[in-house]
Amino acid sequence: METETLAMASEIDFSMLALFARATFAVKIVMLLLIASSFWSWAIIIQKIINYRAARAQADAFDQAFWSGEPLDELYDQIEANPQGGSQRIFAAGMTEWRRSHRQDGGFIAGAAPRIDRSMDVAIAKETEFLNGGLSFLATVGSTAPFVGLFGTVWGIMHAFEQIALQQNTSLAVVAPGIAEALLATALGLLAAIPAVVFYNKLSADSDRIIGGYEAFADEFSTILSRQLDA
Template sequence: MEAETLALAQEIDFSMWALFARATFIVKLVMLMLTVASFWSWSIIIQKIISYRKARKEGEVFDQRFWSGEPLDGLFDEIGPDPDGQSEHIFAAGMTEWRRSHRNDGGMIAGAAARIDRSMDVAIAKEAEELQSGLSVLATVGSTAPFVGLFGTVWGIMHAFINIAEQQNTSLAVVAPGIAEALLATALGLLAAIPAVIFYNKLSADSDRIVAGYEAFADEFSTILSRQLDS
């Protein structure tokens, strides 16, 4: 009898697709949700890695141009008031307010330094929001996916025990498929959550470093303009 049970168990297909196909509707729905969440997370991760690399490269190139000794007015005329680069956008915001603060007689309108700082702060806030967009999705997937997978596992195991009770058979051939299908939901939950948590922490740190670089540049640029205001 034991040999016959083992033979029946060996005939059962335990491939991923077979486990999904045999699962109940609720467990299938959980698996599909976790699969979609995993692909969504990876799409955000890849997009952010590319955009952060581009932002760092653009920042390095602009820093070289900014500190090359080229006149700031000439640099601003070259890149325009609405450039594509993030660092250029912060610089353009400051220069735009700088020019608007000049009176017709060549003097400066009172409070120019504060307005320039606020203009660059607003530009930095917009860039930071764009850099951090999508990271909340990774945080949500990382925190909820294991529990969603656990729900699918609990539901699948409950259904497996119901089958055992209905068939009044506790053999391996009856128990193993239901348990395997249920545990697949937890595995998918972890598969979605682990990369999401790892890359959320990494990308958040990268975003903070990039924004800190923008803030440092804005402070340096504001200092340069303040010297010109004082002179």
């Protein structure tokens, strides 16, 4: 009897496609949701890595130009039409408000310094929103995917027990397929969650460093403009 049971179990296809095909409708929906979440998470991860690398390169290039000794007005005229990167956009926002604050007699409109700071703060906020876009999705996938997979597992095991009760047979050939299908949902949940959590932490730290660089540049630029206003 045991030999016959093992022979029957060996004939069952346990490939991922076969397990998916045999799963119940609810478990299939769970699996498809987890697979889609995993693909979307990887798309966000790859896009963010490219964006952050470009942001760092653009910030380094602009820092060299900014501290090269070139007059700020000439630098602004070069990038005003098409600023590239967060540092250039922050610089352009500050210089735009700087020029708007000039009176016709050469003086400055009262409250120029606070307005310049606010203009750069708005530009930093926009860059922050761009850099952090999509990270909340990674956090959501990382925190919920294991539980979604667990739901699929519980549902699949419940269905497996129903089949055991209907067939009144607890042999390996009856139990194994249902348990395997159920556990596949948990595996997919972990497959989606682990990369999402790891890269969410990494990308959040990278974003904070880039934004910190923008804020430091804005403070330095504001100090330079404040000295000229006082003079």
